[in-house]
Amino acid sequence: MGNEHVTTARGLAVLHDPLLNKGTAFTPEERARLGLDGLVPPVVETIEEQTRRVYSQYRAQPTDLLKNVYLAALRDRNETLFYRLLSEHLREILPIVYDPTVGEAIRSYSHVYRRPRGVFLSVDDMNGIGRAFDNLGRGPDEVDLIVASDAEQILGIGDWGVGGGAGIAAGKLAVYTAAAGVDPARAVPVALDVGTDNAELLNDPAYVGNRHGRVRGERYDEFIDAYVTAATRRYPAALLHWEDFGPSNARRILERYAERLCTFNDDMQGTGAIVLAAVLSAVKVTGTPLRDQRIVVFGAGTAGVGIADQLREAMVRDGLDGGTATRRIWAVDRQGLLTDATRGLRDFQVRYARPSAEVAGWARDGEGRVTLAETVARVGPTLLVGASTVRGAFTEPIVRTMAAAVERPVIFPISNPTERMEATPSDLLRWTDGRALVATGVPADPVVHGGDIHEIGQANNALLFPGLGLGAIASRARRISDGMLRVAAEAVAGLVDVSVPGASLLPMVDDLREISAAVAARVAGCAADEGLARAELEDPERQVREAMWRPEYRPVRAG
C-alpha cells in the first residue's frame, strides 16, 4: 500500500471514481494537476468538516432503509468519506449498513437500485465470467478478497436473487473495511446469479436479475467451478469468502475447495467460531467446563451445524473423545429432534442424529416429532442456541424449564434479522429471574433487570470474519485451517472481562477494530506456526496493524 494514489484520470473522471474522489477536500495543487479547477466549489475542506456534513445528511433520512440508501450513494461517490463516517459512528451506523437493515435493503434492491457495485456473474453466461473479471481491470496482485453469494439463504429471510448476492457481499465488505481495515480498493463483491425461486421477485417487473428458477445440479456446480477457476487464476492470492448459500450447497462447496484454496464459509465457520467465543466466556461465568456442556441447537442448517461442529471440536480439545463430544449435542429441526429414524436427514446432520432407542419414551407431538420443548425438558441443556429463523421459538415455558434445571442458562438466539430472533433478551432475562447469559445475532440494547444492567453481546460473525480475513490476507495463508478458527475464537473471548456482573460475553462492537486486530494477529501467527503462511511474519501483531487501511485521504498525483 503506497502513501499516494497515482492516476491518469483527469477532471470529472476523478470526481466520479469513489476511490479517488475527495470532493471539496482536494487541495489547490491537486485541483490544478488533476484538472479539477472549477469543477468543485472553491472552499477546501478537511475530512472532519465533510464528515460533519454527511453525518447531518444521514441523520436527516427518515427511515433506516433510506439511511441505508443514503450511505450506499455516499459510498458510490466517496468511499473514504463513507468509511470515515462509518468508523466514527460504528455502533450507530453498522446496523444500517449491515445487519439488520441490510436485510431490508436486499428485499428492495431492485427498487432502490442506483449503481452496480462489484461483479455480476450469470449462470446463463458461463463464458462471460472471465470477461467480467477482466472488465474490472485489476491486476493479479491487486485483489486480496472476494466475497461471493448466490443468495439462496440471505440471513434468515431466504432467497433474494441477484440483489441478495450483491447486497450481502457489499454489506460484508463494508464490515471487513470498517472492522479490519481491509483495503476497499482490493476487495470485490460478487453476485452469483443462478436465478431465484422467490415468486415475488420473478413477478416483479423491476427485478434486475435472471428471471427463472434457481439452476441446480451439474450446471450449478459447473458455474461455481467456473467462478472459482476464473477468480483464482486472475487473483492467485485472494481469499474467497462464501456467504449465504442454501444448506444443500454451502457445505458441499466448502468441502470441494477448502483444502486447495484460501477459502471459508462465513455462515458455517465464522458463525461457529463467534459462538464458540461466546461459549468460552460463558464457561468462565458458569464454571461448567466445556466438556460437561449439554447443548441443544435449534435449527440444524448451515449455521446451526457449523456451530455444533465448532463446539464439538472444542469439547474434544477439552478432553472428550469424538463420540462422547457428539453425544453432548442435540439438534432439533423441522422434523423435531433429529434421530437416526428421522426422514430427510441431510448428510451434514447425520452425525448429530440421536439413536432412536435413546428417545423411545419421549413425548411426541401430533406429527410424531420430539419437540424442542420436550428435548429441553429431557436433556436439561446448559446451552441453547437458535439458528432456525423462527421468531419466538424460545417460548416462556421452554426457557423456564431450562432455567429450572441449571443455575445460569446460556441462551443464544442468533437468527437474523431482528424479526427472526428466537427470543428477545429482555424476555429471556425476565423468564429466568436475571440468570440467563444471553447473546443475540442482531445488536441488542442492555437489559435492566432487578437493578442490574445486563450487556448483551452480539454473537454475529461480524465480530470474527474481518479479523480472520485480515489475518489470512496478511499472512497470505494457503488455506483456512481449524486451528485458525480456534485461535480466532480464543482471541475474541480473550478480550472480555466477565468477572463484572452483567458483563457481555463478547466484546462490544465499538471496539471492532481492536477485536479484528487481535483476531488477525492470532490467525496470522497460527498460519505461520502451521506452515500455511506464504508471507514472512516476524511480528504478526505489528504487521496486521500496519496492513490495516484507514479512512484518511491520501495525496492524489497526476500520472
Ligand SMILES: NC(=O)C1=CN([C@@H]2O[C@H](COP(=O)(O)OP(=O)(O)OC[C@H]3O[C@@H](n4cnc5c(N)ncnc54)[C@H](O)[C@@H]3O)[C@@H](O)[C@H]2O)C=CC1
Ligand atoms: N448471528 C450470526 O452470525 C449468524 C446468524 N445466522 C442466522 O441463522 C439463521 C439460519 O441461517 P442458515 O443456517 O444460513 O439457514 P439454513 O436454512 O441453512 O438453516 C435454518 C435451519 O432452520 C430450520 N428450521 C426452519 N424452520 C424451522 C422450524 N419451524 N423448526 C425447526 N427448525 C426449523 C431449517 O430446516 C434449517 O435446517 C438465520 O436467521 C441467519 O440469519 C446465520 C449465520 C450467522
Ligand SMILES: CC(=O)C(=O)O
Ligand atoms: C450474520 C450472517 O451471516 C447471517 O445471518 O447469515
Ligand SMILES: [Mg+2]
Ligand atoms: Mg450469512
